[in-house]
Each structure stands twice: as C-alpha cells, then as structure tokens.
Amino acid sequence: MGVKDNLTSVKNRIRAACDKAGRTDDIQLVAVSKTFPVSSIYPALQAGQRLFGENRVQEAADKWPPLKEEFPDIELHLIGPLQTNKVSGAVKLFDCIQTLDRPKLVKALAKELARQEKTMSAYIQVNIGAEPQKAGIAISDFPAFLSLCRNVPELDIVGLMCIPPFGQDPQGYFDKLAQMARDYGLSNLSMGMSGDFEQAIQSGATHIRVGTAIFGKR
Ligand SMILES: *Cc1c(COP(=O)(O)O)cnc(C)c1O
Numbered sequence: 490m491g492v493k494d495n496l497t498s499v500k501n502r503i504r505a506a507c508d509k510a511g512r513t514d515d516i517q518l519v520a521v522s523k524t525f526p527v528s529s530i531y532p533a534l535q536a537g538q539r540l541f542g543e544n545r546v547q548e549a550a551d552k553w554p555p556l557k558e559e560f561p562d563i564e565l566h567l568i569g570p571l572q573t574n575k576v577s578g579a580v581k582l583f584d585c586i587q588t589l590d591r592p593k594l595v596k597a598l599a600k601e602l603a604r605q606e607k608t609m610s611a612y613i614q615v616n617i618g619a620e621p622q623k624a625g626i627a628i629s630d631f632p633a634f635l636s637l638c639r640n641v642p643e644l645d646i647v648g649l650m651c652i653p654p655f656g657q658d659p660q661g662y663f664d665k666l667a668q669m670a671r672d673y674g675l676s677n678l679s680m681g682m683s684g685d686f687e688q689a690i691q692s693g694a695t696h697i698r699v700g701t702a703i704f705g706k707r
Pocket residue numbers: 521523544568569652681682683684698699700701702
C-alpha cells in the first residue's frame with residue numbers, strides 16, 4: 490500500500506477508536522515524516538495532510554522550506570529533542586515544539602523568540618515512566634517547570650506530550666498524562682504512535698504522532 494492508502498487506513502482506525510471511546514471531537518493526526526524524503530511526503534500533501542512532525546532540526550530544514558512555500562498551510566511540529574545550539578533554526582522553521590523538557594532550553598527559546606519577534610505554541614514533554622535515559626521533565630519537577638514556561642510571553646503552552654516506556658502497556662501512562670493535563674488546565678495531549686494510538690485516544694489524546702503506519706518502516 491502507498492502513503493495515500495495508509496493515510497486512509499489510519500484515519501479509519503482513528504474513527505473506530507473514537508467510536509469505541511465515545512468521542513465525537515476531532516483527533517489531530519501528526520504525520521511523522523522523519524527519515525522519509527520529500528518524494529514520500531508529497532503523496533501525503535496531495536491527499537490533504539497538512540500537519541507533520543519531524544525529530545531533527547537539520548533534516549527538517551533540508552526538506553521543508555520548499556514544501557512550505559508550495560503549501561503555506563503546512564503546520565510543522567518538532568517532536569524530537571532540541572539542543573540549545575539548534576534553537577535558532579528550530580524557531581525559524583517549526584510552528585510548534587512538542588519537546589520542552591528543561592529550563593535551559595526554555596531560556597534559550599525565550600531569547601531566540603524575542604530576537605526573531607515570534608511567538609510559538611509548545612508542549613511540555615513529561616518523562617511519564619520516570620526512565621533515567623529518557624527525555625522529558627520529571628513529574629516532581631513539573632509544577633515549577635510549567636510556571637517557568639508560562640512566564641515566557643512568547644511561548645503558548647498548549648499541552649503535554651509523552652513517550653511511554655517501551656514494551657509495557659501504555660494505558661496507565663496515557664491516563665496519568667491526561668490527569669496531569671486536567672490538573673493544570675492544559676487542553677492538548679500529544680500521545681500515541683503507530684502501535685498504540687487507539688489506546689491513547691481512549692485516554693484522551695488530542696494529537697497522535699504516527700510515522701510507520703503512514704510512511705512505512707524506517
Ligand atoms: C518516530 C516518532 C513517532 C512515530 O512513531 P511510529 O511508531 O513510527 O508511528 C512518534 N513520536 C515521536 C516522538 C517519534 O520520535
């Protein structure tokens with residue numbers, strides 16, 4: 490199957506998951522095109538997909554500027570870790586950063602957004618499984634970190650993002666992130682990938698990040 494058919498089948502899976510969860514709101518599908526060339530992205534654009542996720546600033550800068558010229562309503566989200574020395578490029582290219590995870594990054598972003606006279610919507614990435622090697626703010630550090638982020642006028646903190654521990658049932662982690670979002674008045678929840686987005690929708694995901702099921706194996 491090609492990208493266009495894959496997109497259709499992912500959308501059908503989303504609809505079925507919404508029915509099962511009794512949800513009537515729209516789920517935003519972030520098509521994760523990392524590692525795939527423009528020739529794979531193009532069919533998705535032709536099928537009407539406009540929201541995409543990339544995990545590396547340099548790779549995205551190589552692929553997306555001409556596509557953004559051609560399709561001005563493209564919305565590009567950074568879903569991978571952001572190093573402070575890549576902040577300038579990220580601010581130039583991305584419409585949203587889903588991976589705010591440490592004060593140093595927020596300070597660098599605040600400075601760069603002010604310099605480029607821009608504002609940006611962003612998610613805080615939470616290390617929901619408390620995994621030592623994983624990106625994301627620790628749950629215990631979250632309240633102070635959220636306050637810090639909310640004090641940056643150029644940043645609009647719209648929600649939370651997580652990647653649950655690999656190889657475990659993610660449902661409890663998705664529920665936990667959803668509870669945090671409710672507790673702190675955040676409306677968006679970016680969670681769920683190709684293998685588990687139905688469960689994420691069950692727990693209240695507003696944005697799912699799907700790569701493999703659309704573009705194929707990396
Ligand atoms: C690669 C990636 C995805 C997509 O994963 P698939 O299993 O290919 O759907 C989602 N979120 C993040 C943060 C990723 O890096």
